[in-house]
Amino acid sequence: QVQLVESGGGLGQPGGSLRLSCAASGSISRINAMGWYRQTPGKQRELVAVIISGGSTNYADSVKGRFTISRDNAKNTVHLQMNSLKPDDTGVYYCYVSITRGYWGQGTQVTVSS
16 A cells, blocks of 8 residues: 655745645555646646656646646655745645556645735
């Protein structure tokens, strides 16, 4: 089994910054990809950012230039640095890790409001 522990999130101000982290532990052979998804009420969960094993990254258009995803392979940890926050960034952020199958974190609330 694989466990994902998310941290960070909370309340951020427009124009401010927040940082999310997700640490994977357990029966980990090789992590193919790590990423973050976001879900808001009434909408489907959407990809925010992903980083694959080779280091390539992909971002949702809405966060390009503002969010940065990074990965610490030694610690099986993925981070999401969120800058220039907007109210539309509000939602529950879920960590996702792809190993032999996909695993989801429990979700962490991010609220951007003045």
